[in-house]
């Protein structure tokens with residue numbers, strides 16, 4: 459039987475394949491012409507904006523997701539949509555275009571072997587701990603990181619541990635920020651974790667859970683494009699999670715991202731990759747420690763411009779307003 463991780467990765471790579479075969483129903487009937495030239499144009503645009511390389515088998519996925527934009531805008535053809543997109547250069551439509559083409563599959567404690575490694579690592583650190591989750595999607599990964607930090611550090615976590623969670627896609631970030639999930643997404647967690655970290659929805663919220671404020675407050679959610687030349691981050695992280703996003707980038711883009719990570723890591727920091735991502739062939743700046751966890755080859759990552767973290771609370775400010783959705787009530 460395949461593990462959850464294997465199934466997830468298959469889905470990361472395979473959603474377009476299913477669409478192409480018509481199994482999902484999406485894209486089975488076409489309202490609009492979709493030429494090879496349209497697809498090539500979409501490919502070039504999303505690569506330029508997000509570093510995402512759409513392979514040929516993503517053609518049906520691109521059609522079905524962007525056809526929704528055409529319908530929403532009342533346009534008749536992909537050509538018209540792409541012309542408008544480029545001509546108007548409207549930030550919100552670019553955002554919708556980008557959000558439509560990202561793949562956001564994730565899960566709580568996905569690739570579970572990483573979390574005990576993170577727990578052991580942070581237990582041995584005397585200083586405040588800051589972790590960057592760089593492709594956070596709908597939040598399951600940064601919340602899993604924060605749970606691990608609380609379990610490992612106990613009371614220290616609230617004072618001394620922070621998670622910066624970023625993603626390119628603003629829609630998934632809004633969901634992450636709200637911290638509300640279907641019961642099905644958390645039911646595999648241990649009863650201890652459910653009780654400690656989630657509130658259970660009642661009444662109209664039945665079937666939902668919401669992360670507890672203690673967990674939410676450790677995380678700051680922000681939009682960040684990994685292909686930007688400057689991330690605007692002026693701190694060093696103890697650990698960076700960059701899992702299951704590099705698979706969408708070509709090798710030069712992967713190399714550029716890793717070059718930008720290097721000065722953002724503490725000298726003895728850890729970089730966590732997705733299980734099908736291998737950075738050894740992309741950069742010499744990081745070397746594999748094992749189990750898709752990397753460390754700096756030189757063992758010193760601080761650049762002159764990056765300030766060392768003296769207080770996680772002050773550098774990755776966790777002082778976020780509570781999630782905007784209604785409280786869900788009773789604890790799990």
Ligand SMILES: C[S@@+](CC[C@H](N)C(=O)[O-])C[C@H]1O[C@@H](n2cnc3c(N)ncnc32)[C@H](O)[C@@H]1O
Pocket residue numbers: 470507508509510560561562563564565568592593594595596599624625626627630682683684685700701702703706732
């Ligand atoms: C398959 S999800 C992986 C989520 C999580 N890291 C995990 O392993 O479960 C990939 C995420 O990468 C994000 N992404 C894609 N291109 C990006 C970019 N250029 N910068 C930042 N995030 C990006 C997508 O929006 C998506 O949420």
